[in-house]
Each structure stands twice: as C-alpha cells, then as structure tokens.
Amino acid sequence: MSTQLKRKEELEGEVMAGSVAERVITVAVAGNPNSGKSTLINAIAGTRLHVGNWAGVTVEKKEALFDFGGRKIRLVDLPGTYSLSPYSQEEIVARDYLVHQRPDLIVNVVDATNLERNLYLTVQIMELGIPVVMALNIYDEAQAKGYRIDDKGIEQMLGIAVVPTSATKRSGLDELLETVLRVADAPNQRVPKKLNYGEDIEVAAEYLAKSFRTSHPALLERYPQRWLLLKLMEQDSRVMDELNLQNLDFLDPALHHLRRAHGEDIESIMADARYSLASGLTREVLHKPELRQTELTEKIDKIVLNRFLGIPIFMAAMWLLFKFTFDLSAPFGAWLGAMTEGPFKRWASALLTPLGAPDWTVSLVNDGVIAGVGSVIVFVPVIFAMMFFITFLEGSGYMARAAFVMDRTMHAIGLHGKSFIPMLLGFGCNVPGIYATRTLENPKDKVLTALLVPLMSCGARLPVYVVFVSAFFPNNSSTVIWSLYVMGILLAVLMGLIFKKTLFRGEAPMFIMELPPYRMPSMHSLCVHTWEKGKHFLYKAGTYIFAVSVLVWFLLNLPWGVEHKRDSYLGQAGAVVAPVFQPIGFGTWEAASSLISGVIAKEIVVGTMGEIYAPKKDEKKEVPTLQEDLKEIGVSFGAACSKAVKTLLYLPVPEEKEEDRSSLKLALQGVFTPLSSYAFMVFVLLYMPCVVAIAAMRQEFGTWKWAVVGLGYQTALAWCAALIVYQGGRLLGLGG
Amino acid sequence: MGIADVIIAALLVGGACYILYATLWKKKGCCGCEGGSCCKK
Secondary structure, eight states, rough: OOOOOOOHHHHHHTTTTSSSGGSEEEEEEOOOOOHHHHHHHHHHOOOOOOOOOOOOOOSSOEEEEEEETTEEEEEOOOOOOOOSSSTTTHHHHHHIIIIIIIISEEEEEEGGGHHHHHHHHHHHTTTTTTOOOEEEHHHHHHHTTTTOOOOOHHHHHHHHHEOBBBBTTHHHSSHHHHHHHHHSSSSSGOOOOOOOOOHHHHHHHHHHHHHHHHOOHEEEEEEEOOHHHHHHHHOOOHHHHHOOTTOOOTTTHHHHOOOOOOOOOHHHHOOOOOOHHHHHHHHHEEOSSSSSSOOHHHHHHHHHHHTTTHHHHHHHHHHHHHHHHHHHHHHHHHHHHHHOOOOOOOHHHHHHGTOOOOHHHIIIIIIIIHHHHHHHHHHHHHHHHHHHHHHHHHTTTHHHHHHHTTTTHHHHHOOOGGGGHHHHHHTTTTHHHHHHHGOOOSSHHHHHHHHHGGGOOGGGHHHHHHHHHHHHHHTTTHHHHHHHHHHHHHHHHHHHHHHHHHOOOOOOOOOOOOOOOOOOOOHHHHHHHHHHHHHHHHHHTHHHHHHHHHHHHHHHHHHTOOOOGGSSSSHHHHHHHHHHHHGGGGOHHHHHHHHHHHTOOTHHHHHHHHHHHHOOOOSSSSOOOHHHHHHHHHHHHHHHHHHHHHHHHTOOOEEEEEEGHHHHHHHHHHHHOOHHHHHHHEEEEEEHOHHHHHHHHHHHSSSSHHHHHHHHHHHHHHHHHHHHHHHHHHTTTOOO | OOOOHHHHHHHHHHHHHHIIIIIISSSOOOOOOOOSSSHHH
16 A cells, blocks of 8 residues: 555645645544444554444444555544434444544445445435545445446535445555545545435525524534534434524524424434435445345344244354364363473472572462463463354354344343343453443443343353363363353343343333344454454453462461461451352352452452462472473373364364373362352352453443442342252252 | 561562552553453543
8 A cells, every 4th residue: 555646736735834744634434333444444554443243343433543655544433323313322422523523534434235224324424514435345245246336426426436445355445545635635626515405404404504604603613514504403402402502593483394394303304305315326326136136144044033043043053152162272271281280380490499589489489370370371272262253253243143133032121132232242251341331322221231241251250160160060061151151141131120120110222233244254354353352361361360369379378387278368268258158059268268369350260279279299209301391292282282173073082081180170179069169150150240340330330339239239149049059959969 | 487588578469469550450450342442431
C-alpha cells in the first residue's frame, strides 16, 4: 500500500497552514453489525480488533493510525449499528461521534450480500452531510451468489464514491484508501446528494428550516442542518434535550400537515421514507439471478434452528467442543506438568544454590513460584485449545445461532436471545461478558444479564476442573466438564427466573438478531483471536498468580519454622472456615484455604493446592544431568504429540503409568472422593465472581449494589448446589 | 532467620503486594477483552 495518489496541482491551493501531508485524516468507519468493518480495519491497519461473527461485538469505537501514500490516516471503528436512532448504546456511541467529532469523511461499510438493509444506514449517514465513501464489502460472496451490483449507479444516485472490497481476501483495500485520500483532499466535490424523502417531509423540512434559521442560527453552524431538521421532525428526545429545543412554537405547524396525512407517528413516517429510498435504490442497482438455489446456510439453518433440535444440537456442539479440547490438549498439559515438577525445579535449585541463596528462598521458588504458577501454566494448552474451538464456532456463524435458539428459553426468564451473547462471551472470561451487556437497550436487562454472566463457566475455572477430572474421572473427563458448563447455563436460567419474579419485573422486549451466513474462518483469523482470548491467562500467570503464589508460600511458612502447614497462618485461616464446607464434602483446611485465595482469580485455587500439596524433596532419588533433562523434555514432547493425535483419531493409547501421575493428582486422590470432588467443582463453578469481575460490575453500573448482590447470591447458590450434589449423591449411594 | 533473611522476605512480600496492587487495583486487572477497550473505559 504505497501508492502516491495526489497530483501536485491538486494539492496547490489546499495547503494553508502547515503541510497537507502532515494533516491526519480522520475517517470514521460505520456500518451494520457483521458487515466486516472490524475485519476491514484489521486488513488495512493490521490492528487486532475483535471480529466476531455476530451482531454487537464492537461496543465502543476503536482507532487505528497508519500511513498510506505518505499521508496519515486515523480510522475510527464505530460500533456496528442498523440505524442512527438513539435506541441502543451502539447507536448512541456511533451517532454522537459522527455529529460531535465531525470526522473528515465516513467510510460506510456495506454488506454487498445484504444491500437493502445496509443502505438504510447509508441513507441516514448521508443526512449528516459529511463526505462518504462506500466500501461495498463482501463483494466476492455477492458475486459468487450471482449478484450483479451497479456500483457506478450507486455513485451517481447518491453522489458518493463506491469501492467494491473483500476484507477477508484483502481485495479492493488500496483502491478504498486511494479513494479516501482523493475525497478527503477535495471534500467539496464529493458532498452526498440530498435525498428526497417525499413531498410532505420536504415541505415540512423547508418550513422548519426557515423558522430555525431565524430562531437558532448558531445551532445550524454547529450541527449538520438537514440532520438537525430531520431529528426535530422526528422529535428525537435526545437531540431536543441536548440542545434545549423542547418548546419550539413553530414545530407543531411544520408537522401539522404530516400528521394529518400520515398519522401521529412521525418517526415511522421518516423510517418509511428512508426504507423506501433504500429499497428503491436496491431495485435499481442490484440484479439477482432469477432462480436462486437453496443456499447451504439455509439448508444448515433448517436443522440447526429447528425448534425441537436447536437446543440439543447446541448442547451436542458444546460437548464436542470439550471433547476436542481435552483430546488435543491433555497430553501437552501432562507434559508441562512433568516439566514443572521435574526439570524446572531442579534447574532453579541448581541456579540458586551456587549463588549462596538461603534454603528458604530455594523453597520459595520451587514450592511457591514454580508449584503455584506452574500448576496454572500446565493448563495453558487446555485454555488455548478451548479458545480456539470457541473462536471457530464464533467465526463460523454458529454462536449467533446458539443465541437464536436460546431466545425462547431466555424469554422464559424475561430476557431475549441477545442477552445470551454476553453469556456466551462469559465462557471465555466473565469480564468481557459483563462489559458486553452494554449492547442491551434496557437497563434492567443489562443488570440482570450481568448478574447471570458469572454463572457461565469461564476459562479460569477450567484448570480446577481438569485437575479434578483427571484425578477422579479420567475416562469421562469431557462429559463431566460438559455437565458443569450445562449446570451453569441451567442455573442461570433458574436464577433469571427468580430475579425476574422479584427484582426485575417486566416484559421481555422483542429483538431482531442478525444470522450471518456460515463461513469457514481463516486459520490466520482463528489464531489471532485465540491468542487475543487466551493471552490474558499468561498475563495473569505472570502477574497476580505469581504474586499470590509468593504470598501463599509465606502464609504457608509463617510463623517462621512452622512444622506442619496446617499450623501456618493460611492453614489456621483455612481451618476456621473449613467447617462451613463440611456438609458439602470438603471440610478440610486445604480446600478452604484454596477457595479463599481463589477469590482473586479462580485458577489460583489450583495454584494454592499445588503449593499446599507440593511433595517433599526426595533426597535419595538420583538427579538427572542437564543433558538427560533436555533429552527427556524432547522425548516426552514427542510422546505428547503422538498421544494427542492418537486420541483425536480414536487409536489405542497406552495406559498412564502410576509414576507419571502428578503429585497434586495423587494428593487429591487421598483427600477427596469422586463425589466430593464433583461437589467441589460445582462450588468453584458458582461461588463468588473473581475480584476483576466484581470490579467490572462496579464500573459498568456505577454502584457497588449489584456487585454485592452478585457476590452474595452466587456464594449462597454455590453452597446450596454443592450441598444438593454431595448429600444427594450420598443418599443415592454414590459414595461419601 | 537472620536480619538479612528478614529484609529479603520483606522485600519479596512488598514486591508481591505491589504487583497485586498494580495489576488488580491500579490497572483494574486484565479484563480479558480482546481490544483492551473495556480496560480503558
């Protein structure tokens, strides 16, 4: 992308103060959800904005600054919206930016496979009077469907530049940027045409304009005139409040004729006018093949969205997700576990001892940092594998269907399917799930959804599940973990029902949710977004899990010289709390201490257990040399790869040897039973959200009230659910 | 445990507390969002 665009003579006369080349051209990128806006910005600027294949992922505007043709361009990615009416947070963010910040031009990303609906937004954008360049995106798919789009016709009719693009294939991007520079340098030559909204509206607008020029001339300087007049006609409460225009005596006469001719609802009249323009324009410029075969998307949707099969298919998809996740990652987790317990500790000792480090610091590094952080690092392959498969489901378009099939269930609890999207995000991490509630229009929906999001089992809980299922349910690991995820969803439905009958009474609003066509996500995109989703686990391991591991080591070794960990400060604190957990099957100080430290982040439950159950150093055991260690690392990695492939292909895998089992697993087998371990996992699934999630709720709703409600109800629910599991299991004779 | 050990231990505990303060309180933790936009809110 290095095309030099501007001719010298074009630049002459435009250079006023400073150099034109130094001016940063601000370009707002606006478009419908799922029109490929974020993908387009990624492809142009190389930034890694979230690209999800469902509506409403980009909540806030994001920016990318880059050079093209020797010029600086700032792209501002606005939230995907269907219109610029102020009904949802995205629409308000997008509209406020365009009206108040006045970018140099707007790139309107239009999904070429869905022209009519996208043009509705285009028509609204044109009202702002800002130069517009239309990126006719997903053009390749439109062509593949046999659509012929007359882009020159659009240019002529709307007076804006149109460039066909395909962001995923990176085609048309240079042309788009060249056009952006051309339009930015000569904005007066590319003013969008004033579209005719019909005689009634235009006459009213003209009358209003005359009166307004006399009464509020300053406002017409500050705001786009046509947009402002249309908003006044629509009686847009946000604009009228903001500009203090509630009592305009000339407004009623202007609208009188419109009301008489079309009825009271002026907003609908305006929407009809815009839809008519979008529809008429589509008829003019889009030529579809006469006989369109039933597309693959429709065929799949007939099955996937079936009212009876939809939810079972969703559950089956989740089960497969866990199956693939564990089949692929478990051998690598075991390999990392062997590394942390063996060579890493030996190398740390070999490095520290010759430096004259005191014995306790060697113990701190081995039994604190390596045991604590290592216990979490072991699960990085599992977390990344799961994020990869979740990203695949998102990118393929299936997750949007999952929200759709959950719509009816969500209605039962007074929410709609759109609320399920934050919950689905919560499977990765609850925190972005809580922030994603701002895509919901109704404040009650936002709070209720945010209270339910932490019941979705996030990736941080996965290490706890994996360590317990590998110790107690090695042959049914994916099924047991799947049952926990399903339990989270079912309890969210139950709690939603209770909240809706008590704290959040009201009807569930209707919603329109886009179902994007199924697409095969590119491997590059999958890898980028898997990394984006998974990297914060590494960040956490390197920061607060590391810090907590150090503190837990001290708490386990203070008072100084304590003989038994039970008598340490942490042990004593755990022993105080432990009786609370007695009825639910794990009333030990070890379990209680782990749950206390796990409040900071759920993975720390495993990290703390790793430290508590860290094995005593075996002096008699022969210490391998560095070369032997390195050889063993290579050989065991090869064995892990082989085992992963064999498991995925259902080939026979040799049984795990007793000495290969991790010390933590063996220790847990001595303390828990299968039933109490399941109750423990249920408790970890449900008990209070981590501190970052609590902070997110406080930040999102501006009060501690809902964070405290979430904390309280979840901990009570966790205890009750674990009690039912444990005592119910005992009654059924499933062990003690 | 000598005075040197106490000083080292105090430094380590102080460092760990500072990391917790810096990541959980000052930086409000890692939100896990993909663009990092929620952290900047």
